[in-house]
Amino acid sequence: MRSVVYLIVVLLFNMGCESFLQEENMSYMSEDDFYKTPQDAEDALNAIYNLLTDQGAYGTSYWRVKGLASDEGIYVGNDSDILSLSNLSYGSSNSEIEKVWNSFYLLVHASNIVIEKVPNIEMDSARKVVILSEAKFFRGLAYMELQCLFNEVPLMLETTFSASEIELLPQSSKEKLQQQIVADFKSAVTSLPLTSDWGRPNHYSAAALLARFYFLNQDYIEAKTWAMMVINSTKYSLVPDVNSLFQNLNNENNETIFAVTRSANNLGNINEDLLPSSLGGSGDYRVPVALLENFNPLDRRLEVFLKEEEDEYYVVKFWDEFNESAGGLTSVDFPIIRFADILLMYAECENEINGGPTTDAYTAINLVRGRARKALINDILEVRDILPDLTELDFAQFQEAVRQERKLEFLWEGLRWTDLVKNGELINAISEVKPTAEPTIRNYYFPIPLIEMELHPNWSQNTGY
Numbered sequence: 001m002r003s004v005v006y007l008i009v010v011l012l013f014n015m016g017c018e019s020f021l022q023e024e025n026m027s028y029m030s031e032d033d034f035y036k037t038p039q040d041a042e043d044a045l046n047a048i049y050n051l052l053t054d055q056g057a058y059g060t061s062y063w064r065v066k067g068l069a070s071d072e073g074i075y076v077g078n079d080s081d082i083l084s085l086s087n088l089s090y091g092s093s094n095s096e097i098e099k100v101w102n103s104f105y106l107l108v109h110a111s112n113i114v115i116e117k118v119p120n121i122e123m124d125s126a127r128k129v130v131i132l133s134e135a136k137f138f139r140g141l142a143y144m145e146l147q148c149l150f151n152e153v154p155l156m157l158e159t160t161f162s163a164s165e166i167e168l169l170p171q172s173s174k175e176k177l178q179q180q181i182v183a184d185f186k187s188a189v190t191s192l193p194l195t196s197d198w199g200r201p202n203h204y205s206a207a208a209l210l211a212r213f214y215f216l217n218q219d220y221i222e223a224k225t226w227a228m229m230v231i232n233s234t235k236y237s238l239v240p241d242v243n244s245l246f247q248n249l250n251n252e253n254n255e256t257i258f259a260v261t262r263s264a265n266n267l268g269n270i271n272e273d274l275l276p277s278s279l280g281g282s283g284d285y286r287v288p289v290a291l292l293e294n295f296n297p298l299d300r301r302l303e304v305f306l307k308e309e310e311d312e313y314y315v316v317k318f319w320d321e322f323n324e325s326a327g328g329l330t331s332v333d334f335p336i337i338r339f340a341d342i343l344l345m346y347a348e349c350e351n352e353i354n355g356g357p358t359t360d361a362y363t364a365i366n367l368v369r370g371r372a373r374k375a376l377i378n379d380i381l382e383v384r385d386i387l388p389d390l391t392e393l394d395f396a397q398f399q400e401a402v403r404q405e406r407k408l409e410f411l412w413e414g415l416r417w418t419d420l421v422k423n424g425e426l427i428n429a430i431s432e433v434k435p436t437a438e439p440t441i442r443n444y445y446f447p448i449p450l451i452e453m454e455l456h457p458n459w460s461q462n463t464g465y
Helices: 004-014 018-022 038-052 060-068 080-086 095-120 125-150 163-167 174-191 203-216 220-232 242-246 270-274 300-305 339-354 359-372 395-409 416-423 426-433 450-455
Strands: 256-260 306-309 312-315 334-338 374-377 380-383
Touching: 038 095, 038 125, 060 080, 060 095, 060 270, 060 416, 080 095, 095 125, 095 450, 125 174, 125 203, 174 203, 203 220, 203 256, 203 334, 203 339, 203 416, 220 339, 242 300, 242 374, 256 339, 300 306, 300 359, 300 374, 300 395, 334 339, 339 359, 339 395, 359 374, 359 395, 395 416, 416 426
Parallel strands: none
Antiparallel strands: 256 334, 306 312, 374 380
C-alpha cells in the first residue's frame, strides 16, 4: 500500500492533463518548466477534474464506503474489505477506506498546485480569477469530505513540502479544518460566476455546499442563510419526473447544482457494483428490505431508484436503461448536490430554528413529496393519489418527516451516512436493518489508514481503531 506522502511526491512531477502524461520524456522535465503559460493554467485545472472520478474521490470506493457503512447498503460478495464495510467491522488496513483517503488528498494537492502556481502566470485576469476560484471550491470540497470521514487530518495548503516535511505534518484540529473549508467556499462564492458550463462550479454551487457544511454541523441559521441564497436565485427547480435526473442524454437539468460529469470516454463503474447480475452488475450489493418498509409502493422514487428481484432490492438509480441497455459501465453524471437537497435542508433548518415547522418549511418539503407523486409515462404526466402535503405537525413529527424524505430521495448519493452521523442515529439505524452488523460509537468516523499511522507516530488514531 502507498501512503499519501508517496502519492503527493509522485504527483509533484506528474500532475497535469492527460495530454501531458502522453508526452515523451515528460518525467525528465523539472517543475520549473510548467506553469508558465495560460495553457499550463488550464492543464493544471483540468488535472483537478480528472481526479474527481478517481476511485476514492467519487469513484467506486467512495460509494462503497459511504453506502455500505450506513443502513442503505449490504454486501453479499467475497471481498473481505468490502464485506467489513457492510458489517461495520472494518479497521485501519481496509483498502477501500485507504483509497478514499488517498484520492481526496490527491485532489487537495492538485488544487494547491493551481492556487500556488497560477497567480504568477501572465494570462487573462478574469479567467485567472475563475481558475483560482474553482481550485478553492474543490479544495474546500475535498477537505469537507476528509474532515467528515476522518475527523482531524493534516491541513496542507502548500505544494512546496519536501517528503520529510510532509511526514512531519501534524494533524489539524476539527475547528481549524472547518475554518479553512468555510474560507475556501466563501472565496469561491465571491469570485465564481453566477452561471457556468455544465459540470463546472459557480457562485451557487459554492453557496449550496456551504449550506451543506453548516447543516452537517448543525448550524441551522447559517445553513438556512446559504440555502436561501440558492432558493432565491430562482435558477434551480425540481425536474417534473425524478427519472429524468439519471439519463445520460438528459444530464443537464435545472435541479442538479453541481455534478461530476461522465462521458463515453470517461465511463463510471458504479453500476458494475450495484446492478443485479441480470442487468450486467455483480449482484452483490443490495438495499436492506427493512429500509424500505415505510415507503408507499407507488412512490415514483421506488420504481426509478430500485429493482426488485426475488425479494431482493438493487439500486438502478444510475442506470439509464434506454441508452445503456447492457448495464455495467455508465456515462450518467453523478450529482454532488441538487436542489432537492437544498429544499429539504431548508425545511429542516426552519423547523430547528423555530421549534416547529413554518409555512416555508411545509412548502419546501411538499415540493419534494409532490414530485414523488408524479411519473411521466408515455409522455403523459401521471399524478398519483399518494404522499399528501404535510400539515399540522409538531417539531418532532416534522423532523422525522424530513429525515424520512432524505432517506429515499438521496439513496446511494453519498448523503445517508453523513445524515445519520449528524443526527446521532447511525448505530440505531444500522442495527434495525442489518441484524448481523455490530455498529458502535467508533463508526462515527473512519480509521486513518494504517500506513499513515505507521509513518506518522505522533498522530492520534480515531477512537476504537
